[in-house]
Amino acid sequence: MRTAAIDPPGIAWQRVSPKYITVRLVEWALANLAAVLVLSAPLVFVLLGWWRWPPLWLAVTVPAVMLLVALWRLVLIPRQVRAIGFAERDDDLLIRSGIFFQRTMAVPYGRMQYVDIAVGPVERGLGLCTVKLHTASPGTNARIPGLPAAEGARLREQLAARGEARLAGL
Amino acid sequence: MTADGPLTGPPSVPTGAAAPADTTPDGEWLRVHPASPFVRGWVALAAITVFFGRDLFERTLQGQPVFEDGFARRAPWLLGGGAVVLAVAVLGFVLTWYFTKYQVSGGYVRVNSGLLSRQHRQARLDRVQAIDIVQPLLARIFGLAELKFEVADAGESAVRLAYLKIDEARQLRATILARASGAVSTAGHGAVSAADPRAAGYGGTGHAAGADRFARPAPEAPEFPVLTVPPSRLIGSLLLSEQSFFIVVGGIASVVLSAVTDNRAFYFYLVPAALGLAAGYWNFFNKGYNFTAAISPDGIRLRYGLLDTQAQTLPPGRIQAVKIAQPPLWRPFGWYRMQVNVAGYGTSGNAAEGNTRTILLPVGKFPDVLAMLSLVLPDPGIDRPEAVFAAGLGGWDSDGGFVTTPRRARLLAPFAWRRNGFAATATALLIRSGRWWRELVVVPHQRTQSMALQQGPLARRFRVADLVLHTTAGPVAPRLTQAGLDEVRQLFDEQSARARQARKRQTSEQWLRQVVPAAESRPLPDAPVVEPVETPHSFTQHQQEGQQHG
Numbered sequence: 001m002r003t004a005a006i007d008p009p010g011i012a013w014q015r016v017s018p019k020y021i022t023v024r025l026v027e028w029a030l031a032n033l034a035a036v037l038v039l040s041a042p043l044v045f046v047l048l049g050w051w052r053w054p055p056l057w058l059a060v061t062v063p064a065v066m067l068l069v070a071l072w073r074l075v076l077i078p079r080q081v082r083a084i085g086f087a088e089r090d091d092d093l094l095i096r097s098g099i100f101f102q103r104t105m106a107v108p109y110g111r112m113q114y115v116d117i118a119v120g121p122v123e124r125g126l127g128l129c130t131v132k133l134h135t136a137s138p139g140t141n142a143r144i145p146g147l148p149a150a151e152g153a154r155l156r157e158q159l160a161a162r163g164e165a166r167l168a169g170l
Numbered sequence: 171m172t173a174d175g176p177l178t179g180p181p182s183v184p185t186g187a188a189a190p191a192d193t194t195p196d197g198e199w200l201r202v203h204p205a206s207p208f209v210r211g212w213v214a215l216a217a218i219t220v221f222f223g224r225d226l227f228e229r230t231l232q233g234q235p236v237f238e239d240g241f242a243r244r245a246p247w248l249l250g251g252g253a254v255v256l257a258v259a260v261l262g263f264v265l266t267w268y269f270t271k272y273q274v275s276g277g278y279v280r281v282n283s284g285l286l287s288r289q290h291r292q293a294r295l296d297r298v299q300a301i302d303i304v305q306p307l308l309a310r311i312f313g314l315a316e317l318k319f320e321v322a323d324a325g326e327s328a329v330r331l332a333y334l335k336i337d338e339a340r341q342l343r344a345t346i347l348a349r350a351s352g353a354v355s356t357a358g359h360g361a362v363s364a365a366d367p368r369a370a371g372y373g374g375t376g377h378a379a380g381a382d383r384f385a386r387p388a389p390e391a392p393e394f395p396v397l398t399v400p401p402s403r404l405i406g407s408l409l410l411s412e413q414s415f416f417i418v419v420g421g422i423a424s425v426v427l428s429a430v431t432d433n434r435a436f437y438f439y440l441v442p443a444a445l446g447l448a449a450g451y452w453n454f455f456n457k458g459y460n461f462t463a464a465i466s467p468d469g470i471r472l473r474y475g476l477l478d479t480q481a482q483t484l485p486p487g488r489i490q491a492v493k494i495a496q497p498p499l500w501r502p503f504g505w506y507r508m509q510v511n512v513a514g515y516g517t518s519g520n521a522a523e524g525n526t527r528t529i530l531l532p533v534g535k536f537p538d539v540l541a542m543l544s545l546v547l548p549d550p551g552i553d554r555p556e557a558v559f560a561a562g563l564g565g566w567d568s569d570g571g572f573v574t575t576p577r578r579a580r581l582l583a584p585f586a587w588r589r590n591g592f593a594a595t596a597t598a599l600l601i602r603s604g605r606w607w608r609e610l611v612v613v614p615h616q617r618t619q620s621m622a623l624q625q626g627p628l629a630r631r632f633r634v635a636d637l638v639l640h641t642t643a644g645p646v647a648p649r650l651t652q653a654g655l656d657e658v659r660q661l662f663d664e665q666s667a668r669a670r671q672a673r674k675r676q677t678s679e680q681w682l683r684q685v686v687p688a689a690e691s692r693p694l695p696d697a698p699v700v701e702p703v704e705t706p707h708s709f710t711q712h713q714q715e716g717q718q719h720g
Contacts, residue, residue: 006623006624006625006635006655006658006659008659008662008663091666091670092620092666092670100626100627101624101625101626101627102623102624102625102630103622103623103624103625104622104623104662105620105621105622105623106620106621106622106662106666107620108618108619108620108666108669108670108673110670110673111618111619111620135619135620135640136322136513136619136642137619137620137640137641137642137643138642138643139619139620139638139640139641139647140619140620140640142620166673
């Protein structure tokens with residue numbers, strides 16, 4: 001089900017690189033597998049007979065639920081990455097994300113204070129980068145992940161130039 | 171409304187001759203008042219005094235000899251050590267004072283401080299967001315004041331000068347505001363201002379004419395009182411606040427618990443709780459006492475405080491968002507509270523200080539709210555602002571042109587769906603919410619930073635979505651909840667367009683210099699070419715033309 005319900009109609013979205021899925025997979029593995037392992041520790045101890053307190057069903061249920069949630073999120077990752085999109089309009093940059101919890105954000109060029117490019121270790125290996133936009137509001141959490149490095153640099157220059165041209169005060 | 175009293179008349183400006191004599195040439199490095207380190211360090215001195223004094227006092231009480239045996243032998247060492255400690259402390263104070271200098275010139279305020287690690291800060295005057303004059307009790311006794319201003323510039327925002335003589339602080343505030351407004355030229359912008367006749371000053375009284383405008387201090391802008399909050403109403407509002415409600419509930423609960431369980435221990439918990447609450451109430455009262463709002467060409471002036479007094483100046487157009495709220499207990503009295511987001515206020519200092527500084531009106535009736543709104547939003551962009559704001563504060567459904575949550579989504583907000591809604595005027599977006607805790611949030615279009623549409627799975631089922639407007643950090647977080655999908659998408663588009671128009675209209679941070687691009691046509695038919703959008707006086711535009719050209 002491809003829902004684009006809250007997007008303004010007639011926008012040609014630019015999508016992020018499919019390689020960003022790998023970045024998300026690595027992040028997912030680090031976060032969720034660690035959590036599942038930690039939560040499985042009581043199960044191991046109970047099975048070995050070292051611990052008596054958590055009953056076996058509880059010791060099994062907690063990591064199992066965690067594992068299910070993690071797998072569910074794993075399945076969602078490719079679709080979430082495909083759902084990320086941005087569009088450079090004349091006066092603002094639109095960024096959309098999310099499948100179940102959708103968000104479409106408009107950041108006017110004239111409001112941008114500065115533009116960051118961040119590159120993590122995995123992203124660097126894949127030649128990707130993340131562009132972050134900052135306005136005077138801490139609520140503006142505008143980031144476009146998974147851009148090819150050249151595209152990221154182009155976007156930053158573009159945004160900076162447009163921001164310069166339309167700069168307003170606060 | 172505010173269309174009475176002295177508010178609407180053109181301000182009569184004290185001419186240059188009436189300005190206080192000031193011998194400060196432009197650009198000279200100055201120091202704060204010599205007594206300030208002691209005023210600032212009095213807590214340390216008081217702590218030392220209490221520490222030694224208490225020991226002495228207790229000995230006297232217990233009938234012990236004040237001086238132990240063998241004291242005479244150790245006395246020289248003790249005295250010597252004490253003297254050294256005191257000397258080092260005083261020297262530290264004096265050196266800190268000596269190395270702290272400030273300068274106002276060329277469109278910047280610079281503050282250099284620090285003894286071992288030097289710190290240089292400079293703040294652009296046209297980015298001044300607010301100026302406060304703060305007088306803690308002790309500083310007040312000595313006639314000193316702290317000048318604190320928030321600058322929307324890169325990095326840390328607050329610049330503080332503590333302490334200055336109160337007259338100097340006022341004078342400096344006037345100077346900074348005059349330059350920030352563009353009323354007085356600064357060295358960096360001299361050419362621009364020469365080309366711009368309106369930079370000649372408020373109401374054209376001509377204090378800026380000639381070459382002496384750099385040397386002469388800026389006169390303090392005239393101000394007109396708008397409202398005061400009577401102490402009785404302040405006390406009433408405190409007693410009926412949400413805090414009091416929970417206290418009563420908590421008190422009853424603990425009494426009931428102790429009666430049921432036959433355990434007196436609950437009463438002991440009440441004692442520290444009561445002390446803390448008393449301190450909290452006292453703090454509110456101390457801060458909110460004698461709250462006075464006034465308007466001047468420099469912006470909104472707020473004064474308050476019983477022992478520690480504070481005078482805030484919010485230049486026009488610096489307020490990013492306003493929230494008008496009414497807790498349920500205030501409704502019988504028709505009281506409202508107003509809070510604002512100002513860049514820098516939300517982030518600086520501790521939380522309690524930030525809280526008091528973001529209060530635009532601690533408690534006021536509907537006419538007071540309208541008066542303050544007229545200062546914040548001089549041009550509401552609608553024909554009958556009273557009716558619309560009344561509908562925003564107390565109305566239901568489509569009163570006043572509000573668009574509410576559609577009926578199909580009433581399960582998502584069973585009580586508030588008839589209240590949750592928005593109305594867009596030519597200059598601001600009004601967001602209404604809450605059935606018991608009524609709220610109206612006003613965001614000027616030209617202050618919207620960015621915005622986002624959000625929708626969860628449940629909301630998608632009911633075809634509704636939320637619209638979040640992002641403003642600077644502060645107590646107001648504008649969010650339109652559960653608006654119908656079609657309406658909110660249309661609003662999203664229109665709001666982008668309106669914010670863009672508003673940004674184009676506002677061309678300068680220097681509010682007395684704002685010009686409309688000639689191509690821009692305003693929605694108001696009688697709009698003058700020189701648009702006094704940011705000059706707050708009343709909801710009507712007409713009187714302001716006279717003021718601008720008079």
